[in-house]
Amino acid sequence: MISSVTVVGASLAGLSTVRALRSQGYDGRVVVVGAERHPPYDRPPLSKAFLAGTADEADLALLDRDDDGLDVQWRLGVPATGLDAAARAVTLADGSVVRADAVVLATGARPRELPAAHALAGVHVLRTLDDAIRLRDDLGRGGRLVVVGGGFIGAEVASTARARGLAVTVVEAMPTPLAGPLGAEMGEVCGALHADHGVRLLTGVGVAGLVGTDRVQAVDLLDGTRLPADVVVVGIGALPNVEWLADSGLDVAGGVSTDAGCATAAPGVVAVGDCARPYDVHARRPVRTEHWTHALQQPVTAAATLLGGSEPYTQLPYFWSEQYGLQVQLAGSRAEGDHVTVVHGSVEERSLVATYERDGRLVAVLGIGATGPFSRWRRTLRTAAAAGMALAG
Amino acid sequence: MIAVCPLQDLPPGTAVRLDTHVPIAVFNADGDLYAIDDTCTHQDASLADGYVEDCSVECPLHASTFDLRTGRPSGPPARTAVRTHGVTVRDGVVWVQPCDVATEATA
Numbered sequence: 001m002i003s004s005v006t007v008v009g010a011s012l013a014g015l016s017t018v019r020a021l022r023s024q025g026y027d028g029r030v031v032v033v034g035a036e037r038h039p040p041y042d043r044p045p046l047s048k049a050f051l052a053g054t055a056d057e058a059d060l061a062l063l064d065r066d067d068d069g070l071d072v073q074w075r076l077g078v079p080a081t082g083l084d085a086a087a088r089a090v091t092l093a094d095g096s097v098v099r100a101d102a103v104v105l106a107t108g109a110r111p112r113e114l115p116a117a118h119a120l121a122g123v124h125v126l127r128t129l130d131d132a133i134r135l136r137d138d139l140g141r142g143g144r145l146v147v148v149g150g151g152f153i154g155a156e157v158a159s160t161a162r163a164r165g166l167a168v169t170v171v172e173a174m175p176t177p178l179a180g181p182l183g184a185e186m187g188e189v190c191g192a193l194h195a196d197h198g199v200r201l202l203t204g205v206g207v208a209g210l211v212g213t214d215r216v217q218a219v220d221l222l223d224g225t226r227l228p229a230d231v232v233v234v235g236i237g238a239l240p241n242v243e244w245l246a247d248s249g250l251d252v253a254g255g256v257s258t259d260a261g262c263a264t265a266a267p268g269v270v271a272v273g274d275c276a277r278p279y280d281v282h283a284r285r286p287v288r289t290e291h292w293t294h295a296l297q298q299p300v301t302a303a304a305t306l307l308g309g310s311e312p313y314t315q316l317p318y319f320w321s322e323q324y325g326l327q328v329q330l331a332g333s334r335a336e337g338d339h340v341t342v343v344h345g346s347v348e349e350r351s352l353v354a355t356y357e358r359d360g361r362l363v364a365v366l367g368i369g370a371t372g373p374f375s376r377w378r379r380t381l382r383t384a385a386a387a388g389m390a391l392a393g
Numbered sequence: 394m395i396a397v398c399p400l401q402d403l404p405p406g407t408a409v410r411l412d413t414h415v416p417i418a419v420f421n422a423d424g425d426l427y428a429i430d431d432t433c434t435h436q437d438a439s440l441a442d443g444y445v446e447d448c449s450v451e452c453p454l455h456a457s458t459f460d461l462r463t464g465r466p467s468g469p470p471a472r473t474a475v476r477t478h479g480v481t482v483r484d485g486v487v488w489v490q491p492c493d494v495a496t497e498a499t500a
Contacts, residue, residue, distance in 0.1 A: 016469070066472050293456050296469055320454055327454065372442035375453045379444045 002101035002268065002306060003028035006090050008080045009106030010034025011043070013273025013295035015062055017104050018070055020303035030072045031098050033090065035107070037077035038129055039063055044292055046132040047156035048322050052163060053136065060129065080107070083248040085266035102306050105245070105256050105264070105271035106299075109238035109290060114148060114207060122216040123232045126153055135233065139164055143230030146170075146219045148207055150177030152321045152328075153235035155190065158199050159323045168199040169227055171219065173206045181319075181330065185340050186354055186366055189347050190328060196350070197324045238290060240275045255288035260312030262302035270302040281312050282385060283333050291319040316385055318378075326350065327371050331378045332364030332385070344373040353377050361388060397487040408450075410441035417478055417489060420445050420461055427461035428478035428489045435471040 005021060007014045010032050018030055034040075040062040049055035075092065082091040089099045111125035124135045135157075139145070145161045147154045150172030158168045170177070178187035194201040202221070210232065211218040219227045242252040250264050251257040255277030262270040262278055271278075273295040280287040294317065301313040321328040334356045344353035353373045356364035362384040367374025395411060403409055403421045411417040416431035418441035429450075431440050438454040445451075449467055451458045457471035464475040479490030 019469075064472050296456070318456065329454075371439070371453045375442055375444045375451075379446075 004100035005030050005102045005104060005306065006088070006098045006100040007032045007104040007106060008090055009108055009273070009275070010036065010040050010074070010076060011106070011108055012040065012062065012292065013108065013299055014104065014106035015040040016296050017106060017272055017299035017302055018072060019067070020300045021306065022070055024303050024307055026307060029100070030070070031100065032072050032074055033078060033080050033092060033098065034074070034076040035079035036128060039074070039076065041129055046129065047126055047153055048160060050132055051136050051139070051157065051160045057129065079244070081244050083245055085248045085250055085269050088268050102268040104302065105269065105275060106273050107241040107244070107275045109240050109274040111234065112237045112239055114234045114236065120210055120212045120216040121214055122230065123210060123234065125234050126157060138231050139166060141230060142166060144228055145231045145233065146227050146229040147233045147235060148219065149235035150191065150201065150203070151235055151237065152178070154233065155323045156321060157233050157235065158194060159197070162197055162199050170194055170199060170201045171205065171207060171221065172201065172203045175204045177201065177203065181334065182366060183334060183338065183340055183356070189368060190323065193324050193326065193350070238274065240288060242275055257286060261305040261310055262298065262313065263305050268306070270305055272299045272302045278313065281314055281389065282316060289317060291317055293318045314389070316382060326369035327367065329367040329371070329374050330364060332356065332381050334364040338363060343377065345370050394488045394490050397489055400482050400485050400487055403487055406445060408441040408445065410439060411489065413491065417491065419480060419487060419489060420450060422448055422461055426480040426482065426487060428480045429459065429461060429464050430475040433457055433471060434466070434473040434475055440475070
């Protein structure tokens with residue numbers, strides 16, 4: 001039985017693992033290491049209510065009175081720099097070493113940077129609270145915002161900035177925004193929301209570079225267009241924070257490799273959340289997932305594994321986004337070639353539920369501005385997934 | 394007491410929202426009726442839009458679950474309970490008895 005645990009990462013996945021360990025009866029020592037100086041906070045509002053100014057730092061706090069009994073030793077503001085997996089010893093940036101019977105890897109992900117970007121004022125990525133504070137203040141200057149990347153972060157920032165009165169242009173390198181997560185057909189629908197709200201969307205064109213000396217002045221596109229900009233936000237995906245594990249002996253290519261129960265190849269070492277690449281029982285292959293609900297729910301499995309269990313994580317993927325006041329919700333695993341059918345509402349109404357089918361099986365459900373109907377279809381999807389798993393044995 | 398709807402309009406697996414001052418959601422969970430506060434205690438979402446399984450409802454947005462009998466959160470991220478309210482069926486009509494006078498007075 002383990003009597004000490006080091007959790008590396010103090011965001012939702014790390015905190016959820018601590019909560020799960022305690023609720024599953026673990027009463028030993030817990031040390032949580034966090035690279036950021038902030039206690040655990042909720043990231044989804046950073047691109048929405050926090051950026052809009054309707055939520056403040058206190059509203060983001062993940063810790064509440066129910067956590068008083070968690071009995072955690074916090075090591076915040078000190079990134080981990082290395083792991084000796086066999087000794088379960090974590091080295092921190094200040095040179096100290098934290099040893100324990102078990103280690104939870106929950107270091108999350110970081111924004112991918114624009115290759116052409118250099119250190120210009122007014123150019124932002126959005127991942128952390130500090131990122132969001134800087135961007136919120138910069139958006140307060142008003143003017144012209146160029147968003148590089150038409151994904152969820154880009155769309156949410158565009159939506160929030162537009163509501164704050166900025167002139168917004170979104171640049172998407174692919175022909176359709178959100179084609180990866182939603183498919184081209186439904187990505188097109190989300191893309192149309194920008195125009196509905198007076199935001200310009202440019203697709204199929206990449207960024208050549210940023211213009212400016214101290215502060216950004218424009219974004220140059222590969223087709224020769226120059227977009228004047230007072231503020232630029234780069235939202236072009238995220239990379240798992242696994243470089244610090246390079247000498248650990250663990251397989252960290254594309255995320256920390258684990259089995260379906262979150263266990264790495266090293267005994268007593270599990271990985272959760274955005275930094276992990278677990279075997280997915282639904283997709284039947286390793287999948288790294290960046291969803292908030294994943295970071296919330298998967299740690300229950302990881303904690304059980306550390307305490308001697310061997311159950312796989314079986315929850316279906318689910319994420320939501322909020323754009324221009326509409327909830328965009330996807331449950332399940334969509335893939336290229338899935339057959340898409342609008343089963344409720346319509347594109348014109350900007351309120352719909354669409355199903356994704358593969359080989360005649362329901363594999364994913366999308367809702368746009370249709371929360372209630374989406375819930376009912378999500379139930380149908382869960383039933384179908386359970387049946388699919390039973391068939392697969 | 395607030396009249397909700399005819400029982401036949403609330404079949405098993407469905408829910409209806411009452412737009413009282415503090416909105417109330419009334420659920421039919423496999424034949425048993427429950428009423429709780431409609432707004433999720435995590436972030437603004439209508440639990441009447443969530444889905445019901447056994448004796449719990451899952452928030453449609455962020456997956457919090459609440460026990461319909463007690464109002465207590467049975468799954469994260471919600472940490473705070475919703476209030477429960479009385480439900481009765483009289484002559485084929487569903488009625489809700491709000492748990493405090495304030496809710497009823499402003500209905």
